[in-house]
Amino acid sequence: MSTKVAPLSGFPEFLPADRIAEQHVLDIIRRTFELHGFASIETRAVEPVERLLGKGGDADKEIYAVTRLAADRSEASSGQDGTHELGLHFDLTVPFARYVVENAGRLQLPFRRYQIQKVWRGERPQEGRYREFTQADIDVIDAGTLAPHYEAEVPLVVAEIFRQLPLPGFRIQVNNRKIPEGFYRGIGLADVAGTLRIVDKLDKIGPDRVRSALVEAGASAEQAARCLALAEIRSEDLSFVDRVRALGVSHPTLTEGLQALSAVMRVGLDLAPGALVADLRVARGLDYYTGTVYETQIVGHEGYGSVCSGGRYDALASDGRTTYPGVGISIGVSRLLGLLVPRLGLTGSRSTPTCVLVALPAEADRAAAMRTATTLRARGIPTEVAPSADKFGKQIRYADRRGIPYVWFATAEGDQVKDIRSGEQTGADVASWLPPQEDLHPGIRLRPR
């Protein structure tokens, strides 16, 4: 194959040791999702473009269209078999909503599902932003109404995952859309969405420019100041309630929002102290959120942006008769690894799953070496046989270069196993020898920097 080989910007790939670190992170995510009773589904990579365009505002700029190359060249260039135009999904929420409606009657509701898949967006690539990336989502969806306690539950699952990762710290920032909505209405600002959109830029453009943008949009200086005062409230406990009350605004929607956010924070304080922060500036750009919203910052890397976001939606999915409200949260796995691997130096403890290399005195010994390997594998020990009957020094180097910790020798005095890190070599019985648990499978380590 002679075509020039080059990486594609926005489509990152890992070398084997870093891929082992990625698998380690994915395994933690899956195990934790399953411990919390979320069931896996996978949806197809493509959806009709009209469905993808139906959500997410300017999503059309990001969508990758998919057409059969042969059809593209011979038939009309648009249209998929003359029926649908297809595109790659840009998140896992839109496909999940479609899946729920498509399988209504065959799913037990409320339905707790997780989904770990690649998604694609044709955006300009930059640090932590890719054109192909992996997301790990949980959602709980029900028909008609959804109990509010799920809004407290989903961020706890994420907190449990993040605590198992070698992160310097994290903050799941929680807000409830009803708080700014009720507050804005309470001070006489009718354009809730417009106001939210401006306040959402606070981290990017700072308070002065937010203030003038609000005034430009028709708010009084007094109203703008109060919007900013609300957005600046954050607390790790329930004190945010009194601080909002102290601003002297009252509106039934505001009261409802404060109660809902208090309920979420109370559960967080009980079961994951320190993980949640009530942060009243968090808005989330997407229109479909209607209650609690979440974003997640890594401590010391706040400018990197949110690595896990989500919220409550009242009507993402509907089949006309039934509406399916839900709450969900999405871990940006590739974003997280974009921080963990290059910035924090995460990698695998070795570049292969192999724990034992069976050395080969001569090529004629291969059948015996393969039987040894088979016995070790049957007891759960990842094992391979040396590629050739080179000098033992070269066979040991084969193991060393890959981080394989043990080399197995059949000697005249019986089998022996060498820990090539310490050089220690001892007699070993193929039917009973076990490596220490931490050597059995590759783990993760931080590269010295």
Add this chain to the structure above:
Amino acid sequence: MSTKVAPLSGFPEFLPADRIAEQHVLDIIRRTFELHGFASIETRAVEPVERLLGKGGDADKEIYAVTRLAADRSEASSGQDGTHELGLHFDLTVPFARYVVENAGRLQLPFRRYQIQKVWRGERPQEGRYREFTQADIDVIDAGTLAPHYEAEVPLVVAEIFRQLPLPGFRIQVNNRKIPEGFYRGIGLADVAGTLRIVDKLDKIGPDRVRSALVEAGASAEQAARCLALAEIRSEDLSFVDRVRALGVSHPTLTEGLQALSAVMRVGLDLAPGALVADLRVARGLDYYTGTVYETQIVGHEGYGSVCSGGRYDALASDGRTTYPGVGISIGVSRLLGLLVPRLGLTGSRSTPTCVLVALPAEADRAAAMRTATTLRARGIPTEVAPSADKFGKQIRYADRRGIPYVWFATAEGDQVKDIRSGEQTGADVASWLPPQEDLHPGIRLRPR
């Protein structure tokens, strides 16, 4: 979301219980690959179309092109950012070859890798053939030359996997391209590829039509008969060698092929007796195979086609200076599940990972119930809390519908756990109770038919 919802032909999706069966199969595959020391990689879903077109003959009819929808509408409809035209990969071999060349110098050779990913082909969907499907590949690749023992090793890994699946039986059919090549040359047929192509249709069109097609292509009746005699040889042991010799043809390439196939079969007889069949009609359509080739039939479902195929290639990847020979085999995971799920009735033992449902006497008890769930999860038991404080009968039905085996009750006399299958309810300590190992995680079962 009001767009009409409909399945897309060729893009199958599973309901949760069947997805659990799929995960079970994928977990067996991954665990076995890793026990044999294969390291995971993932490659991006897209490759430049020119690279995809470079391999596989009529592959261009199958390729899905990928373009940015916005670019598609405003700019030229071909070209990706004015640089590459991209397509979804249609297998994992072509991307792997590109990955090896791209990362030459950063990979330890020989490199043993596995790759489990979705691939896409725009073919007409039919039973066991999809437009989006999952493949699970292992390959061993080296620079310059590749030791032949790997050709015996890779089918053994597959045999180990298939023995763990609830299959009625399977046969990995092995051949070596050099056998028909040397044989055809030995009887004076120079067009090896053309002859192979005709003989490859034997299962489809039968011996009479193969015979006349060979004669039409220029073979004598005698030559055609000998080609058919070769193709009809199969054996589970080494007797195929004598049967070929009895045909009275000699050619150095034939001798080489018989020795190579004998070596593979000898290892199979030693380490996986009954799994391999030397089958001299197996040719594999793809041009790049140069030695051993594999196909796999499920016993009783031979007409379903091969569920696992591969072979040895001498020069799939090259960067001009270095050539990378390899040998690989690919499990058609979706094809296999297309047999296991609808034909054999495979499904998950329940529709959720949850093992324990913590019942809720009243909504006010939710915090306590969540603490109970947290304690159980910390000991590795997948647990969820009841969605609402309904009557216990309704809470038990919630568990029953999902196949959750245990319901946990906090009573005045202490905690109790009910096995809802037997109805047995006993006292239990949240800090020490464990379900039987087989109940901890969902397994697989066969639907009664």
